[in-house]
Amino acid sequence: RIVYISKSTVAPVSEAVSNIARKSLSRNMQLGITGFLYFDEKIFLQELEGVRSDVEWLYAKIEADPRHSDVRTILRQDAETRVFGEWSMAFFDGKASDNELRRRFSAEALDELSEVDGPEILRLLREISVSYDPSKAIARSA
Ligand code: FAD
DSSP: OEEEEEEEOSSSHHHHHHHHHHHHHHHHHHHTOEEEEEEOSSEEEEEEESSHHHHHHHHHHHHTOTTEEEEEEEEEOOOSSOSSTTOSOEEEEGGGSOOHHHHHOOHHHHHHOSOOOHHHHHHHHHHHHHTOOGGGSSOOOO
16 A cells, blocks of 8 residues: 655646546556545655555656646555555545544645654545545445
8 A cells, every 4th residue: 555645736626636537447457456546735645555666656647747747756565455455446525524634734834844644644544435425436336
């Protein structure tokens, strides 16, 4: 799995995510990649999980995407089980709820961070996913 954080270069982010979702769901399903994309007005936070070579291939594409910048890998680890196995990609709008990630991260805060605790971020993403409300999300896998 890989978890990264990045700054959005587009606004509104939710519109960009709709476009990303259109392409992502079919490709992720094809590759067997699952995960969670959290976004806020200015940041993206995404977890990608699957076969290592596929995850690395997709991540290289995502890193080069001009819709965001300052892509920073915060966790890269071998894992035997998936955290978000039921979603080709769940898309979660941080504004949809009061949550710890929203409190903790802003694009400004990102500038100041020298180190982000990857496992802690993964824990927070998992926490959000437990209360995941598809009606507040932009898209999810079928
Ligand atoms: P093309 O659509 O032909 O893209 C060609 C190039 O143009 C690429 O560099 C692409 O990044 C860029 N591009 C495409 N559309 C736009 C646009 N509307 N505005 C600006 N540039 C554009 N893809 C997935 O498959 N799965 C994911 O989980 C996933 N997550 C993403 C998360 C984030 C935060 C971002 C920003 C992108 C994500 N993407 C994801 C999209 C990914 O970066 C690629 O755009 C996508 O996989 C298609 O790439 P392509 O080269 O095959 O196709």
